[in-house]
Amino acid sequence: MSVQTIISLALLTSTLGNASDEQKLEDLMDNFSPVTAKLIVEAEAVEEVMETGELNPNHYPVRRAANAVQHYINTQYGSPFKVFMVEKVHSGYAEDINNTGRKYQLEISVQEMLGNSTHKCSAEVLFPKGDGSPEVNVSCEELETLNTTKDDEAFYEKLKTSQNMLMAQYLPDSHGHIEPDMKPLRHLGIVASSFIMLKESTEQTLYNMAQVGNVTQLATETDELKFDYFILLHDMVSQEIIRWKLQISWSPLEGVKVQQMEKMPHCHECKKTPNTD
Ligand SMILES: *[C@@H]1O[C@H](CO)[C@@H](O)[C@H](O)[C@H]1NC(C)=O
Numbered sequence: 001m002s003v004q005t006i007i008s009l010a011l012l013t014s015t016l017g018n019a020s021d022e023q024k025l026e027d028l029m030d031n032f033s034p035v036t037a038k039l040i041v042e043a044e045a046v047e048e049v050m051e052t053g054e055l056n057p058n059h060y061p062v063r064r065a066a067n068a069v070q071h072y073i074n075t076q077y078g079s080p081f082k083v084f085m086v087e088k089v090h091s092g093y094a095e096d097i098n099n100t101g102r103k104y105q106l107e108i109s110v111q112e113m114l115g116n117s118t119h120k121c122s123a124e125v126l127f128p129k130g131d132g133s134p135e136v137n138v139s140c141e142e143l144e145t146l147n148t149t150k151d152d153e154a155f156y157e158k159l160k161t162s163q164n165m166l167m168a169q170y171l172p173d174s175h176g177h178i179e180p181d182m183k184p185l186r187h188l189g190i191v192a193s194s195f196i197m198l199k200e201s202t203e204q205t206l207y208n209m210a211q212v213g214n215v216t217q218l219a220t221e222t223d224e225l226k227f228d229y230f231i232l233l234h235d236m237v238s239q240e241i242i243r244w245k246l247q248i249s250w251s252p253l254e255g256v257k258v259q260q261m262e263k264m265p266h267c268h269e270c271k272k273t274p275n276t277d
Pocket residue numbers: 017018
């Protein structure tokens with residue numbers, strides 16, 4: 001599937017008005033939710049002035065800090081049946097911390113997209129000077145008590161006891177279609193992509209998940225399940241598609257952990273040398 005297809009597909013979904021939660025989840029992957037599309041325009045139009053003090057919660061700097069919180073929460077609490085997304089930013093405050101970076105204080109609401117619960121959170125995000133990953137502290141109402149879902153348990157048991165290792169590619173395909181059976185693997189891919197986006201985010205970046213290129217379940221000796229993921233991210237500042245290879249583990253008890261992650265060379269380079277490994 002070409003990059004062009006992904007982008008036009010994304011633009012198509014962005015034109016939808018009242019999104020259901022499933023649709024919002026589609027948007028989360030398909031890059032251009034209406035909010036995000038607006039952010040890109042803002043980001044491109046406005047020569048960024050790093051304001052301090054009370055900020056407009058709808059503006060790009062606050063949204064970007066809120067995205068870092070979203071990714072952080074996904075890395076801590078995400079699963080094949082739990083995917084979090086910022087629903088609303090209530091307030092944002094920024095200050096320069098000398099020689100350290102810029103710190104945002106946020107009040108946000110976060111929605112769990114599959115069980116459909118909403119949680120109010122207070123968060124602090126520090127974007128360090130230079131290129132380091134943001135540091136996030138967050139406390140949310142009732143997030144700790146959001147237990148493993150029965151769906152997570154059932155999915156885990158199914159995969160753990162199956163003779164065949166799961167494998168899938170192009171989630172979703174170029175028509176936006178995904179087999180219902182494969183949705184949990186895609187959700188897990190969204191959670192995995194949050195690890196990359198949290199690591200890579202700075203005050204200048206804006207990423208979104210584009211697609212799970214492919215995913216392969218690996219055999220394990222332990223209780224945890226293991227997967228190799230190839231994930232396509234959309235860098236909305238450069239408009240490039242960036243590919244990452246990740247190996248993750250997951251169990252309902254231990255949550256999602258990243259074993260390895262590696263940025264892959266650009267797609268056009270790979271197309272020039274197919275199947276040479
Ligand atoms: C969207 O939702 C709002 C309020 O829920 C409703 O007033 C409006 O008619 C809806 N628009 C469409 C296109 O369904």
